[in-house]
Amino acid sequence: MSDPILLEVRGLRTVFDTRAGQVCAVDGVDVTVQRGECLGIVGESGSGKSVTFASVMGLVRPPGRIEAGEIIFEGTDLRKLPPRQMQALRGRDIAMTMQDALTALNPALTIGLQLAEMLDAHADDLPRRGAARRQAIRERSVHMLDLVGIPSAGDRLGQYPHEFSGGMRQRIMIAIALASKPRLLIADEPTTALDVTIQAQVLELISNLRTELGMSVVLITHDLGVVAEHCDRVMVMYAGQVVEEGPTDSVIRAPGHPYTRGLLASIPRAALRGQPIRPIQGQVPDLIDLPPQCRFLDRCPHADKDCRHLIDMHPAGPGRRARCIRTELFQTERAKA
Amino acid sequence: MSVIEQSPPVVAESLFRRNMAAFMENRLAFGSAIVVVLFILMAVFAPWIAPNDPYATNLFFRLQPPVWMEGGDWAYPLGADSLGRCILSRIIYGARISIFIGAAVILVATSIGILAGLAAGYLRGWVDVVISRLVDILLGFPYLIFAIGLMAMMGPGLGNIILALAYKEWVIPCRVVRGETLVTRELEYVEAARALGASGRHIMLREILPNILSPVIVVATIRMAHVIILEASLSFLGLGVQPPTASWGAMVADGRAFILESWWVSTFPGLAILLLVLAINVASQGLRDAFDPRFTE
Amino acid sequence: MTLTKLLERLVQLVPVLLGVSVIVFVMMALTPGDPIQIMIGDQIVTPEQEAQMRRDIGLDRPMVERFFVFLGNAIQFDFGQSFYHRRPVADVIIERLPATIELTLVAMIIALVTAIPLGVLAAVRKNSIFDRIATVGGLLGVSLPGFWFGILLLMLFAVHLNILPVAGRINYGISQGITPYTHFLLIDTLLNGRLDAFRNALAHIALPAITLGLPMTAILMRVTRTAMLEVLRADYITFAQAKGLSRQRILWRHALKNALIPTVSVAAIETGSLLGGNMIIETVFGWPGLGRLVVESIFVRNYPLVQAAVLLYAVIYVMLNFFADILYTILNPRVKL
Numbered sequence: 001m002s003d004p005i006l007l008e009v010r011g012l013r014t015v016f017d018t019r020a021g022q023v024c025a026v027d028g029v030d031v032t033v034q035r036g037e038c039l040g041i042v043g044e045s046g047s048g049k050s051v052t053f054a055s056v057m058g059l060v061r062p063p064g065r066i067e068a069g070e071i072i073f074e075g076t077d078l079r080k081l082p083p084r085q086m087q088a089l090r091g092r093d094i095a096m097t098m099q100d101a102l103t104a105l106n107p108a109l110t111i112g113l114q115l116a117e118m119l120d121a122h123a124d125d126l127p128r129r130g131a132a133r134r135q136a137i138r139e140r141s142v143h144m145l146d147l148v149g150i151p152s153a154g155d156r157l158g159q160y161p162h163e164f165s166g167g168m169r170q171r172i173m174i175a176i177a178l179a180s181k182p183r184l185l186i187a188d189e190p191t192t193a194l195d196v197t198i199q200a201q202v203l204e205l206i207s208n209l210r211t212e213l214g215m216s217v218v219l220i221t222h223d224l225g226v227v228a229e230h231c232d233r234v235m236v237m238y239a240g241q242v243v244e245e246g247p248t249d250s251v252i253r254a255p256g257h258p259y260t261r262g263l264l265a266s267i268p269r270a271a272l273r274g275q276p277i278r279p280i281q282g283q284v285p286d287l288i289d290l291p292p293q294c295r296f297l298d299r300c301p302h303a304d305k306d307c308r309h310l311i312d313m314h315p316a317g318p319g320r321r322a323r324c325i326r327t328e329l330f331q332t333e334r335a336k337a
Numbered sequence: 338m339s340v341i342e343q344s345p346p347v348v349a350e351s352l353f354r355r356n357m358a359a360f361m362e363n364r365l366a367f368g369s370a371i372v373v374v375l376f377i378l379m380a381v382f383a384p385w386i387a388p389n390d391p392y393a394t395n396l397f398f399r400l401q402p403p404v405w406m407e408g409g410d411w412a413y414p415l416g417a418d419s420l421g422r423c424i425l426s427r428i429i430y431g432a433r434i435s436i437f438i439g440a441a442v443i444l445v446a447t448s449i450g451i452l453a454g455l456a457a458g459y460l461r462g463w464v465d466v467v468i469s470r471l472v473d474i475l476l477g478f479p480y481l482i483f484a485i486g487l488m489a490m491m492g493p494g495l496g497n498i499i500l501a502l503a504y505k506e507w508v509i510p511c512r513v514v515r516g517e518t519l520v521t522r523e524l525e526y527v528e529a530a531r532a533l534g535a536s537g538r539h540i541m542l543r544e545i546l547p548n549i550l551s552p553v554i555v556v557a558t559i560r561m562a563h564v565i566i567l568e569a570s571l572s573f574l575g576l577g578v579q580p581p582t583a584s585w586g587a588m589v590a591d592g593r594a595f596i597l598e599s600w601w602v603s604t605f606p607g608l609a610i611l612l613l614v615l616a617i618n619v620a621s622q623g624l625r626d627a628f629d630p631r632f633t634e
Numbered sequence: 635m636t637l638t639k640l641l642e643r644l645v646q647l648v649p650v651l652l653g654v655s656v657i658v659f660v661m662m663a664l665t666p667g668d669p670i671q672i673m674i675g676d677q678i679v680t681p682e683q684e685a686q687m688r689r690d691i692g693l694d695r696p697m698v699e700r701f702f703v704f705l706g707n708a709i710q711f712d713f714g715q716s717f718y719h720r721r722p723v724a725d726v727i728i729e730r731l732p733a734t735i736e737l738t739l740v741a742m743i744i745a746l747v748t749a750i751p752l753g754v755l756a757a758v759r760k761n762s763i764f765d766r767i768a769t770v771g772g773l774l775g776v777s778l779p780g781f782w783f784g785i786l787l788l789m790l791f792a793v794h795l796n797i798l799p800v801a802g803r804i805n806y807g808i809s810q811g812i813t814p815y816t817h818f819l820l821i822d823t824l825l826n827g828r829l830d831a832f833r834n835a836l837a838h839i840a841l842p843a844i845t846l847g848l849p850m851t852a853i854l855m856r857v858t859r860t861a862m863l864e865v866l867r868a869d870y871i872t873f874a875q876a877k878g879l880s881r882q883r884i885l886w887r888h889a890l891k892n893a894l895i896p897t898v899s900v901a902a903i904e905t906g907s908l909l910g911g912n913m914i915i916e917t918v919f920g921w922p923g924l925g926r927l928v929v930e931s932i933f934v935r936n937y938p939l940v941q942a943a944v945l946l947y948a949v950i951y952v953m954l955n956f957f958a959d960i961l962y963t964i965l966n967p968r969v970k971l
Contacts, residue, residue: 059875091878098876103869108891108967117887118877160967176877474653477952478944481910486944489932490661566779570914573781574929589782593918596789607782615777622773 003075006184006216007033007056007094012069014048014055021288025051025064027240033184038210038217040227040248042263043237046284049220052237053186057096058086073184092122095182099189101169105161111172112157115141115179122180144175148205167198174205181213188220203230224263228252233319236260239284239295242313246320254331256322258300261330294324302326356551359627366623372616380432388414389423391430391583396421400599416601418591424601427583428609434495434572434584435613439565441499446506447557453507454514455541459522469515472508480505484567488576495578498571502564513556517549551628558621562614569610585610640960647956654948655708659701662941713942718934723942727924732817733803734916734923738908740820740839741847746901749851753858753897754890760863768855775852780911784845784918791841801920804835842919846911850904857900861893868892895966902958906951 014026026048033039041049054060056071058078071078073094078086098104106114119126119137126136138157145153148171161169170190177185187206191199207230210217219231227234227248234252235245236259244257255261262280282299294300294307306325316322317331324330360366379386389412401417402409403424409416415425457468475483487501521527522545530544571577572586580587585606592603670687679687688694695703707713713723756768791798799805804819808831815825820839823832865871866889874888912925920926924943931939 057876059872087878087880089878090876096873096876098869098873100869104873106870106874106888106892108895108965109888117879117883121878121880162967173873470649470653473650474657477650477654478657478948479906479910479951481907481913482944482947485910485913485928485932486658486661486940489937489940490664562777566777569779570781573779573914574917576932586779586781589779589785593785596785597793600789603782603785607779607785610779610782611774611777614779615773618773618777 004034005032006035006074007031008070008072009052009056010070010072012052012055012071013067014051014060014064015067016064018063018288023287024290025240025287026055029069029237029240029242031235031242033216033218034233035183036210036214036216037232038207038219038230040231040234041218041220041237042222042224042227042234044222044284046239046287047237048240049237050188053096053188053218053220057090057094057186059090088122091118091177091182092180093182094184094186095177095180096186097170097173097177097188097190099192101173102161102166104173105169105176107161110158110160111164111176112138112141112159115144115157115172115176118176118179140179144179145172147178147209148172148175150175166194167201170194170198170202171205174202174209178209178213178215182215184216184218185210186218186220189222190219191221191223191226199226206230223267224252224260225267236263239290240287241295241323242321243296243324244316244320244322246317246322250317250320254317256316256320256327256330257296257324258302258326258330259296260322262299296324356628360623363623363627366620366626369616369619369623372612373620376432376613376616377436379429380436383429383433387423387426387429388412389426391422391426392581394420394422400595400602402599403601403605415605416599418588418602419595419599424588424605427588428585428606430583431585431588431606431609432613434578434582435565435568435610438495438498438502438568439561442502442506442564442568443557443561445499445503446560447510447553449503449507450510450512451514451546451553454511455518455545457511458515458518459537459541459545465515468511472511475505475508478505481567481570484571485574485576488571493576493579498568498577501571502567506560506564509560510553510556513552514549517552518545521545521549555621555625555628558617558624562617562621565614565617566610643956643959647952650952651949652705654952655705655945656701658941658945658948659704661944662937663697663700708942708945714938716931716936716939718931718936718939723939726927726939727942727946730922730924730927733819733921734912734925736818736820737839737842737846737916737921737923738905738912740843741850741908742901742905744843745847745850745854745904749854750858750890750894750897753855754862754885754893756855756859757862757866757893758885765859768859772852772856775848775855778848780845780849781914781918783848784841784915787841787845788919798841799838803838803922804831808834842915842921845918846908846915849911850901850908853904854897854901858893858897861896862889865889865893891965895962898961898965899958902954902961905954909947909951 009029009031012026012029012031013024016023016025029048029052031039031052041052043049051060051064055066055069056073056078060066066079069079073089078089081089105111116137119140120133123137123140126140127133141157142153145156150156150168150171156164161172164172174187174190185206190206191202194202203226206217206219209215219227221227224234231248233246234248236243236251236257238259244251244255244260246256251260252264255264259280266279280299285295285298292310294303294311297303297307300307311323311325313321313323314327316327395417398410398413398417398421400419401413401421403416404411404414406416413423413425415423415428418424418427453468457465478486483505484501487504488497491497491501518541522540527540527544530540535544568577569584569586569589572584573590575587575590577586578584588606589603589610592599592601592606595602670684670693693700711724713727715721716723716726719726752768756765759765788800792800804823808828809819812819812822812826812828812831814822816822819835820832823829823835871884871889874884879888912923913929914925915921916923916926917929924946928940928943931937931943
């Protein structure tokens, strides 16, 4: 248990076989999650950030499949785990919340049932069976809803998801995900579907619960601003690859990849030096039959002929790595400014 | 986008061609369509194909078994019925009744359904209220019961069967057309036509109708299979075309009395119904998959 | 769902039921042939007697007035005399109704119990051999003419194998001494503690119920399969998997409850076709129910009975759709009537 690394993904490759060809949604991704830390994963839709963690959870659906890589969670390779044990591990050790609680909660079942079945499946510290177990599950359910700030929780167990507001639903989903005290929470776009005011509350809630329950959090988002506020480390993904990673402060202060720079420039926040918003031009490339060259090439303002070959991740300062031949140039440029 | 919306007829045509191509690729559906065509040819050329006169009775050959059984004879390949009539010939002639009634009912019902549906969907207002109410009420009757009730009232006969089935059948295309019209009338090219001062009749028949035909055709083929079974059911009950006219449903009914010793009398005509209806169903499902991706499972 | 909403929906049924009665009435009024002549048959009556009969049943009144008399009587379940049975039509119908309802219910139960699991399995194993067989079976099921399939079953099971009876509801000898509490033989035999009679009744109902239920089974299987396929793509299924729930629970609890919503609607509509199918199936299997009675009545020109039965079927059908709507809202908590 003393191992500081909770999850280590090495060389993950997840592909989808489609009629047009093989789409390589995740191409050689490495991720490390430390105990107790909050890791931010940033990228636009199609960058492979969600598929990476669906792979970790073992929830890639056909026609998708994991083609290569190791997913080591607390010393065991999850890819080698038999399905039953993987099922038991999901929810108990690694939990996940989804982007939109309205679609993630089953509309036809009460939230009480959706909470209780999670506890029933995983909580080993409850009485074995009978009324005592039911009572304990109910108490734990109420406790979880209290924890995420649902008022008069006991009375609301019998209600259906549509009877709650958007923010409340998001809280309920978090309560369900955390019900069996997982060690890792994967929060996939936890705020995208919410109003701005509620976004802050939900992120605050996740941060607080992280400290309270002592778990690690992977925060998947397309909003670098959210990462800046809540994550210890950040990993930027583009077109199925990691393009930059490192401690959040350092990455934001001096990004080492033009894509990260572009993301920073497109954040609509006054806090970031009053510069004009500059959205990144162009689109994510088609992930079928990519040429062996920098994937950001078509959209990069700095690209030239030197970028027309495969580019590896390389060290870029303390705890940092980036996938660009001009990283140092960017960093010195930023240091001068 | 704007190009598509301004020139619907061209798009409709190329879409039709692409859909047909998709349909051809579905080998099972295409094969079934060929079976249906064969049945139609059989009906049309019945007098040249049938080995015997379907009405010629010959008590000497009464309940003769089919050719491959003991006592069978090539003169009556599928055997003979209780009056010594050639079962194969009667099945070949029976195809005429089934296909004619099926096609006639669908034709009448679809024409009425298109007109009523267009009127309800495009004109809205009281026209829509009246038509939709009528549709609701007719939907209140289980289909076969309504048809049986009508046949009981009107008495048997070819025209009456078509009438009895079409009476309710039009409701189905009507609902489809109305729904599609409600959507289509709001599209840009229809509004453009309206802005240019096109008459309501022109818009309904020339602008909207060509673009909603696909689902109508798909529904019509699916329903045709239904109508053929309904006709056979009515004939089976003795409420369809009257003897001695050969009709598959009536032939099955005739054989009921002899299932103890002569299974073939009932079995073969029923098999014909099954084959034709199955072929239509498979073909129409292929048509649906190719033409209307919304329904694709 | 509140009581007022329920009442509102009930009130909405009135115009439909009224329209249905108008059509049934007009259907009869337009019947060629004089009902009086039919009543008289071969008896010799004077013109005065004939006129008197005409007045007795109100045939000399204007159509509109006759309609309201018909409607008023129908509401009191008075459909006049069945000339053929020399008893009130209502009595004859009530006597035959239980057999028809019993057959319809058993057919419905067979359809639901087989179609739903098959549809679920076909969806789960999409494109497998099982799915293909189910699809072909489904197409076969809707293409089989019931009257013919019934005869084939009779030939096989009753004639050649001689393991099931050819016609009727129960053997006359066995039926003696059974008190008809409910008039449903399957229930009455059990209530009387007569297992032998129950088995006999079951043997009688098996073939007609299977034949009657077959098209409905095929249709419901298809609907369930399509609905399941759609539901299985939903986010809440992914979330349920992420919770680490068992496959069985996800399928039968999370997915099926949502997939059943369209299935139930279709089931109600299809029950209407069972009502129609009764006429055919009861004729094939000599089932002493209302359907066969109607068919027989047509041939003896017993029109009041046909009229009453058509109206009754239509009313039952409308009510079925009404109950389906209510069931729909119970299954689907999002819909408020």
